[in-house]
Amino acid sequence: MKADELRKMYVEFFCERGHKEVASASLLPENDPTVLFTTAGMHPFVPYLLGEKHPQGNRLVDVQKCVRTGDIDEVGDDTHLTFFEMLGNWSLGDYFKRESISMSYEFLVTKLNIPKEKLAVTVFEGDDIVPRDEESAKVWMDNGLSESQIYYYGREDNWWGPSGKTGPCGPDTEIFYDMGKEKCSPNCGPSCNCGKYVEIWNNVFMQYNKQIDGSYTELKQKNVDTGMGLERILTILNGYTNVYETELFVPVMTRLNEIIKDRKMPLREKRIVCEHTRAICFILGDDKHIIPSNNEQGYRWRR
Ligand SMILES: [Zn+2]
Structure with missing residues (x-):
């Protein structure tokens, strides 16, 4: 699989499901003063996540250039990068958990032919503010994952954003690929850094807006923001062990x-x-x- 084939397959898959393609924004965020660089696909969409109408509609797909300097010390391992491309599909107040998870599953298992047994997913375990995400777990199981492939984690692992102090955020469900290594300990799971599980895709269910005082208010609309790292999925699809084996490096x-x-x-x-x-x-x-x-x-x- 070449990078360009993968970008094209991804964009086409979502265009067939009612999404409009949006070009990558600049690496300098225009719509989000809370970050120096575009660190994720969401920055160009912040006003639309907050309720402004996007000129291209409420289902969008893009391949966004990102720079994430926070990971700079990990660079040189098999998967961490400061620059990467993020494949993303967006629901701006349109579909939510069920459709988002089902489309991700279909793309990975049916389109990319990844055996479902190789997947592990995480969902938000809940806390005082936001309840346990049983709904996402149920959708994963309805699609064909077994209970043993679903892991519950807290805010450290299964909550996304905001990347600055304020802005849209919410619980997420993350999709991991099992590299086939032995578990490093009985507690080994997707949140472990031993290299058995590699995160490939994150579906964020943005339904809150974090305020400057640290409180959360419900957004006017429920959004979905997903991001799949192009370099990582390309590594996996080609059976490589690290991103440097791909044609991109x-x-x-x-x-x-x-x-x-x-x-x-x-x-x-x-x-x-x-x-x-x-x-x-x-x-x-x-x-x-x-x-x-x-x-x-x-x-x-x-x-
Ligand atoms: Zn481990």
């Missing part, structure tokens, strides 16, 4: 090896050079021309 690694010739360089360091090179190319090549400087985005660029 192979040419960069090949060029790096040409440059360093016989000099020794640890694999992790090579991966970091490849990943950061790709990230700054996209930051520099952005429509808004972010250049190195001493502040904000330009400072991150230099780092």
Whole structure:
């Protein structure tokens, strides 16, 4: 599977289900002053998640460029990246949990032919403010997952957003791929970092707006925001063990090896050079021309 085939399959699948394709926004968020970079697909949509009408309707699909500098220390492992592409489908006050989960399941199992046994999902276990998400668990089971594939986690793992101090947020259900390794301990599950489970897709059910005082109010409309990491799913579909084996990185690694010739360089360091090179190319090549400087985005660029 090539990256371009995958982007096309994803967009077509959702267009066939009433979504309109929206182009990727800039890496500099226009509609969300709470972040320096577009760290997820949601930033360009914040006004629409809050209730403003989107000119293209209430079902959208996109492939969004993202920069997430918070993960910079993980870069060099098999899957973490500072720059990545997020495949996303959006419901702006239209469908909610049942349809969202069912479409994700259909895309993964029917379109991409991922065996359902290889999936594990997590749902929100509930707390004083928001109840346990039995509804999402039921929809997963109605689609064909067994109870043992469903894990309940708290706010640390199964709550998304807001990425700044205020804004749209809500419980989510995350989809993981089981890489087939042995469980590292009896408690090993999708929230474990041992590498057995790799997160591939996150369906966020945005129904709250976090206020500056830390309280939550219900949004006027219930939204769905999903995000699937292109590089990760491409790795899995091709049976690779890490993102650097995909066509998105192979040419960069090949060029790096040409440059360093016989000099020794640890694999992790090579991966970091490849990943950061790709990230700054996209930051520099952005429509808004972010250049190195001493502040904000330009400072991150230099780092
Ligand atoms: Zn584990």
